[in-house]
Amino acid sequence: MQAVSVRDDIVTQCEAITTGESDLIANLANISALIFDQFEDINWAGFYLTRGERELVLGPFQGKVACVRIPFGQGVCGVAADSQTLQHVHDVHEFSGHIACDAASNAEVVAPI
Template sequence: MATIDYRLLVRQLEALLDTRDWLTNSAQTCAFLMQMLDDLNWVGFYLQRSPRMLSLGPFQGKPACHPIPFDKGVCGAAARTRQAQRIDDVHAVADHIACDAASNAELVIPIMVNDSLWGVLDLDSPTVGRFTAEDQAGIEALMAVFIAHTDLEAV
């Protein structure tokens, strides 16, 4: 797989997010990531709209699981711990929620606003071990752009 220039992607996402609207920016971000990153089969946001529960937000890919409690799956772990989850083989995770049987690796980044969880960004790949530490750092940088350019308190 080719090396990804996340610095270039950061500049491109900054240019793409030309509104403060959370819905537009989250939809644009998902589409951007799905088009710009290889070997993904799902990209989307899950939002915290009720206590200890994630609700499906904008995404690209097959229909998804909804809702996701904080005590289940990789997205739930990211929401519960407020720490990124980079999983090489989701089938090795006992409580993995299998929305798409083709998904084998997962990267989930919590989205924090004023020390509160807004939601998570979930990326799935059909390739075991797809996400590296560099991918995690790059996606976290992209989420910093998303947060800086989006009114997330309006949700």
């Protein structure tokens, strides 16, 4: 039950910090800061934006330096973008095609929006 309350709390906070602001980049920047601040043991929280037909480009984030461009279908983020499905990878070192932008990353959750 605690996960639901944490989720609800973060959704409520996201709504509060984005209400009345129409700028996508500003909103994504604040949301990434909120997520990074609210969860322990993460080293990155942020967004990749679709650019062109099949490429992700780094957007607002908090945390360690990240890859700037990721083709659809490559790495966890690229697979999520290509399949339009949530990816929850417990051990990225066992993920076929993992892109090691940061050696400290061991797990990833990627949600296409």
